[in-house]
Amino acid sequence: MGGDHGPPVVIPAVLRAISDLPATVRFLLHGDGAVLAADLAKHPGAAARVEIRHAERVIGMDEKPAQAMRRGKGTSMWNAVEAVREGQAAAALSAGNTGALNGISKLILRMSVDLERPALVTSIPTPRGVTTFLDVGANIDCDAERLVEFAIMGEAYHRAAHGAPKPTVGLLNVGSEEMKGHEEVREAHRVLREGKIDLDYRGFVEGDDITRGAVDVVVTDGFTGNVALKAMEGAARFINAELRNTLTSGLLATLGAVLARSALLRFRERMSPTPAAPFLGLNGIVVKCHGGASDRDFAMAIRLAADLARSDFSAEIERNMRRLPDALAETAAPGPADPAGSNGAEHGAAPQGAGE
Amino acid sequence: MGGDHGPPVVIPAVLRAISDLPATVRFLLHGDGAVLAADLAKHPGAAARVEIRHAERVIGMDEKPAQAMRRGKGTSMWNAVEAVREGQAAAALSAGNTGALNGISKLILRMSVDLERPALVTSIPTPRGVTTFLDVGANIDCDAERLVEFAIMGEAYHRAAHGAPKPTVGLLNVGSEEMKGHEEVREAHRVLREGKIDLDYRGFVEGDDITRGAVDVVVTDGFTGNVALKAMEGAARFINAELRNTLTSGLLATLGAVLARSALLRFRERMSPTPAAPFLGLNGIVVKCHGGASDRDFAMAIRLAADLARSDFSAEIERNMRRLPDALAETAAPGPADPAGSNGAEHGAAPQGAGE
Numbered sequence: 001m002g003g004d005h006g007p008p009v010v011i012p013a014v015l016r017a018i019s020d021l022p023a024t025v026r027f028l029l030h031g032d033g034a035v036l037a038a039d040l041a042k043h044p045g046a047a048a049r050v051e052i053r054h055a056e057r058v059i060g061m062d063e064k065p066a067q068a069m070r071r072g073k074g075t076s077m078w079n080a081v082e083a084v085r086e087g088q089a090a091a092a093l094s095a096g097n098t099g100a101l102n103g104i105s106k107l108i109l110r111m112s113v114d115l116e117r118p119a120l121v122t123s124i125p126t127p128r129g130v131t132t133f134l135d136v137g138a139n140i141d142c143d144a145e146r147l148v149e150f151a152i153m154g155e156a157y158h159r160a161a162h163g164a165p166k167p168t169v170g171l172l173n174v175g176s177e178e179m180k181g182h183e184e185v186r187e188a189h190r191v192l193r194e195g196k197i198d199l200d201y202r203g204f205v206e207g208d209d210i211t212r213g214a215v216d217v218v219v220t221d222g223f224t225g226n227v228a229l230k231a232m233e234g235a236a237r238f239i240n241a242e243l244r245n246t247l248t249s250g251l252l253a254t255l256g257a258v259l260a261r262s263a264l265l266r267f268r269e270r271m272s273p274t275p276a277a278p279f280l281g282l283n284g285i286v287v288k289c290h291g292g293a294s295d296r297d298f299a300m301a302i303r304l305a306a307d308l309a310r311s312d313f314s315a316e317i318e319r320n321m322r323r324l325p326d327a328l329a330e331t332a333a334p335g336p337a338d339p340a341g342s343n344g345a346e347h348g349a350a351p352q353g354a355g356e
Numbered sequence: 357m358g359g360d361h362g363p364p365v366v367i368p369a370v371l372r373a374i375s376d377l378p379a380t381v382r383f384l385l386h387g388d389g390a391v392l393a394a395d396l397a398k399h400p401g402a403a404a405r406v407e408i409r410h411a412e413r414v415i416g417m418d419e420k421p422a423q424a425m426r427r428g429k430g431t432s433m434w435n436a437v438e439a440v441r442e443g444q445a446a447a448a449l450s451a452g453n454t455g456a457l458n459g460i461s462k463l464i465l466r467m468s469v470d471l472e473r474p475a476l477v478t479s480i481p482t483p484r485g486v487t488t489f490l491d492v493g494a495n496i497d498c499d500a501e502r503l504v505e506f507a508i509m510g511e512a513y514h515r516a517a518h519g520a521p522k523p524t525v526g527l528l529n530v531g532s533e534e535m536k537g538h539e540e541v542r543e544a545h546r547v548l549r550e551g552k553i554d555l556d557y558r559g560f561v562e563g564d565d566i567t568r569g570a571v572d573v574v575v576t577d578g579f580t581g582n583v584a585l586k587a588m589e590g591a592a593r594f595i596n597a598e599l600r601n602t603l604t605s606g607l608l609a610t611l612g613a614v615l616a617r618s619a620l621l622r623f624r625e626r627m628s629p630t631p632a633a634p635f636l637g638l639n640g641i642v643v644k645c646h647g648g649a650s651d652r653d654f655a656m657a658i659r660l661a662a663d664l665a666r667s668d669f670s671a672e673i674e675r676n677m678r679r680l681p682d683a684l685a686e687t688a689a690p691g692p693a694d695p696a697g698s699n700g701a702e703h704g705a706a707p708q709g710a711g712e
Contacts, residue, residue, distance in 0.1 A: 126594065180496075207590060238483070253615065
């Protein structure tokens with residue numbers, strides 16, 4: 001029922017997915033039974049793969065998360081997540097209220113890792129594919145342990161979603177030298193570099209490495225991640241608007257734009273953000289599709305949910321999480337305040353500023 | 357002597373500036389006396405406005421800042437900054453080693469504010485002009501007081517550089533509600549909102565507001581600022597490359613690109629970063645021009661240095677800095693750990709995540 005469009009987008013997306021995905025993939029549709037049944041009746045092929053679960057109420061797109069959680073029981077969103085907890089569904093998918101879905105998922109499924117709330121992950125286009133980028137806004141204050149948890153979850157997610165056998169991982173920082181950045185990021189670097197966690201860690205990366213595709217997975221705290229993501233989105237929007245102005249600024253430019261039209265449409269397509277992403281760190285798979293999704297977007301989100309459900313991703317995360325206490329204990333040895341101990345001459349090299 | 361090109365860029369830039377700026381603006385050129393004299397001799401008009409100060413040594417572009425500071429005495433960079441301290445120059449300008457210039461400036465001029473090192477400021481294009489954005493990498497760990505200092509310096513800088521009588525100021529955060537973000541940013545928000553500091557504070561802004569031009573000055577810590585700046589630069593570079601691929605992807609698109617060529621060049625020009633910015637927080641004006649600057653860029657940097665030197669900007673910063681202790685004392689009352697006290701229902705609304 002969620003998103004800006006509701007069933008008129010969800011039903012066609014399910015029909016698309018039915019024809020694309022194996023027959024073993026089946027759907028529980030939570031929402032207004034009469035509305036859903038009427039829409040589905042037009043597509044006789046769907047009945048065998050779809051089951052309608054009636055819900056009396058829905059959560060509004062503008063409802064505050066805290067309020068949605070208090071009054072959420074019995075809503076279509078609540079029931080979808082509960083079906084995961086009860087093992088009736090392998091994944092829950094919604095285009096509804098993000099904060100409410102995040103909160104209800106945490107409440108019903110509980111966190112599998114020691115995070116305040118499920119991490120938000122996104123995919124950024126690069127010349128060679130996509131970068132998996134997290135946390136983009138859920139966990140504001142992050143210590144080294146949380147950053148390592150993001151690395152573990154992001155790596156497993158990237159493999160499940162993109163089929164890369166051994167994704168590379170980088171930690172976002174203001175420079176590539178050991179001494180750069182604040183203590184949390186330097187400690188996470190020491191833990192990951194040590195190799196007790198099973199992932200292909202490549203060290204520090206910088207802001208422009210996200211779109212460069214320097215590594216497959218870029219890890220940061222939710223504050224920095226949210227600002228960086230929105231800054232990139234803002235830059236893309238600004239450039240798009242400027243380009244439109246430029247290409248209508250004169251007769252020749254306009255003619256040029258007309259001739260290049262189909263290429264420019266493909267370009268815009270490539271630049272648009274991916275339509276869906278999971279909440280990471282839950283005991284179960286929940287995928288959030290963006291509110292303005294088209295039926296094509298929603299079908300892609302269904303495919304992602306199915307890919308995650310069929311992958312080994314939860315078990316892989318659990319395996320690495322069990323290695324974490326040991327890895328943390330090891331690096332704690334030189335003392336938490338020791339800034340890696342060596343290489344003092346480099347301390348404060350630009351852009352952190354000049355050494356003293 | 358600095359930058360990727362040295363005197364072949366600096367001398368033509370000085371000649372441009374001589375013809376553009378009032379006759380009262382004069383130049384001290386620090387560097388290899390013979391080289392500079394030979395270059396200047398070709399331009400007889402320059403002699404009256406330019407004085408050459410010979411320096412035996414220069415600081416290399418790749419020299420570590422700490423090393424540059426130890427061995428800096430007598431270099432052209434050192435002498436340029438020292439001329440500011442001695443009142444012989446109203447501003448120092450260099451396209452050389454950023455970290456070395458930052459460190460030498462701090463060493464010779466000393467900080468006028470309680471920062472670890474001079475703040476780095478940059479200008480980001482927007483539909484209605486530019487956004488002044490700081491700190492973009494000098495001060496990694498920032499408490500509320502430092503964020504307020506950035507606001508004071510950024511506001512005065514924006515007025516001096518762009519002639520806006522009363523620039524608007526925003527604090528970068530992950531949402532616009534009072535409860536969002538970490539404690540440092542929320543405390544700085546309380547101090548600025550209170551109005552004891554004389555500036556037009558507009559509250560929290562988000563990452564995409566930087567290129568939207570929601571406010572004139574966007575304030576953040578050096579970690580977030582550096583990541584956001586590089587993320588935007590990376591996004592712009594990626595989009596540029598994709599656009600080039602798109603517009604050469606077929607006969608029609610290529611023909612379109614040819615017709616739109618001059619418009620696309622103007623577009624690229626608009627997107628390129630501003631060539632120079634001051635180090636903020638010093639007892640004196642030091643402007644850093646980027647290393648790859650053309651003579652046109654360097655001439656713009658000279659104009660900026662002259663604008664700052666003729667403005668009231670240092671006195672304005674000092675005036676507001678004197679109000680800071682009082683403003684901080686006032687807001688400290690509710691206790692440093694109190695997250696603003698009220699409005700708990702909103703706590704944790706997306707994107708910070710769902711409430712609990």
